[in-house]
Amino acid sequence: MAMIDEQTARYRTGTWTAVVTASGSALLHPSYAEEDVIALWQSMAGGSGIGEWLETLAGGGITGLADFALVQRAGSELRVLVRGGAVVIAGDQALRAEGMSTWREAVVSAAPSSVTILAGDDVSSADEHSFPLVGGVVRADALTWGALDETSGPSPALESQAASSDVATPVGGNPEPATDAPADRESGSEPGSDPEAAPEPGVPAEPEESEPAVADSSATYSSATDSSPADASAADAGPSEPGPVSEATMHPGIEPSPELPAESGIIDSLPWSVRSSQPSPPPAPFTAPGEASATASADDDVDEHTIKVPRRGGETGPAAPPAPAADGAWEGDHDGSTVLVSDVAAMRDATVTGAPGESAARSGEPATSQQPESVLLLSTGIRVPLDRPVLIGRAPESSRFAARVEPRLVTVPSPQQDISRTHVELRREGDHLLVTDLNSTNGTIVVLPGSAPRRLHAGEAVPVRAGTTVDLGDGVTGTIETPAP
């Protein structure tokens, strides 16, 4: 058994999952599946960068991502990612992601004497009932390493932070609501009432310099909820505290605010690209200046009911191959042919801030080069070019398309009404021509050359080729033809 020294982690049993390796540690919300934990363990134990750790967790998208805290040792630095209610206390500074729609990122430039990861503010009573752990995966809600005498309780920073963010309200996506904050505030405002919470004299409350930003942004959200007092306080706080705000921390693509206090030792909000092609993402901003200025307004919206968060392309989810990855779009986990509807939406989002030319790469846009364009020859005698998405039905309508790629609507007769209004879609996706049954009442049958007829499942996209017959029912069929070059 290893000696208990400063580098030996200690954990307190809980419901979250702690992962401890030589290169760093993580604490994950209980909702992470076993395979997620194992994947993270392998990534961490394999020596990869924190960007890859994150990708093992966030590969499926951002919005459903549960809380986590990741801490990597990199030389004398600590790299920290925090999402949701998790809290990382590095030395005398507490890092939390309250109010941020993605996660908080920070680099602690000088290794602090102790680091504690907590499942939330409500476990601030991390205490002596902890066990040593050299490495492994355990159920825990507190994890700490470093000088033992400094780490058994919440650091003063934690308390001062809680106090400084007292206008913050719980923000969505955070399963550990900050409604526990009042308790923290109480202990913070009554030093000595809780021996464990007593602030050390002389500890600078540096985080306050950057944290009002978080409080500010939370206040913005709270104004959007319901209470008029919050509304009023947000309105008051807004103009008078323009501060270096959290728009910088709401989003991984935002440039660090130049006003952030450099002397704090924590560089907040380094933009962190998550992409498989770049295992150890350099902390280089890739945000357009325009976007940065757009974000500057988020805290000006204090009194607003509707606010806008700036989005960068990659954030909304995995982008399908046609979307250029140059803007940092996720590209890790798609096979290149199947694109879910939600991914199409994500791709559209992905182009919001992109160069104008990018939109040409959206779903369904014809491949301008190579092969001659296929056509669908309908049994009604109509030839339908397949140069853009085609929707066929007895009264077709199109849903959620971008201006440049309006689908072609093809109406076919259906005296028996066997054919649904919008029955089937044909679209090109890269080199594939895909046929998708749009949840039609009576289904679609596809016959590939030399194959048995096959009934499509609703929503299933099937690649087809020249010679394939598509049967919509009511005697309406179509045959795909590719003109000879």
Next chain:
Amino acid sequence: MQVAWGVGTDTGGRRAVNEDAVLATPPVFVVADGMGGHVHGELASRAVVTAFEELAGRCDPDREVLPEEIQAAIRTAQRTIRGAGEHDPQGRPVTAGSTVAGAVLTVHESQPFWLVFNVGDSRIYRLSEGELAQVSVDHSVVQEMVDAGALGPEDARRHPQRNVITRAVDTGPDVDADFWRLRAGSRDRLLLCSDGLTDELGDAEIGAVLREVDSAQDAVDRLIAAAITGGARDNVSVIVVDTAGADVMATAPRPASEGDEGDVADTVPRGERRTGGRGEARWP
């Protein structure tokens, strides 16, 4: 095709100003929800409505309105908003922005269609055969959570971040709208609204009003009143448009003569406590 519509916007119970703006100039119907604070929000929603008013002026019943023209109007609005060059007391450029939810009645492949579009979280619904369906998909953080299966639609209405939008007609980069192409059915009813309505009323309540109230303007008034009764923390803007064949008069009991302004544009200025307008037109 006959079109009958009702329109209304209200500051709501808790806000000092109305930053929403609405436009009902056949064949163009638009709701815009400004943000950015006070004058900025007004400026932005106003810019949106003005741009679409110009589009409406160029519309010709025989010519199809293309998505590109909608997109161009949005660009125009963005240029206007950027051009205002507002700065805050610290000298930083102010970002004003607006949502837009719109519907343009236009011919498409020789048939009447609604070209529906949105940016942000103002919405378009359609009542068809008694069924209310939300047509547009919000550009919002919460919508992405719903898409990801992380949030149920009903939870979304109460989510603290429900008003955080991910696209806006604003001073930022050029924004793309999403489009829908809907058949202008003989008895269909479209609802355009700002989030001030949908924050207060669920789909069931909205659907009940749209089913029960024949007159488009009465439906608008009922919806706004219900939202205000429900608290109306935000500005509330509602447009209801009925398309119909020869029977449109039956569903619009108010004769056109009742309101002389009926056939002209209803661009409701902000700040008015309660405004409305109605009209009927033949389009194309």
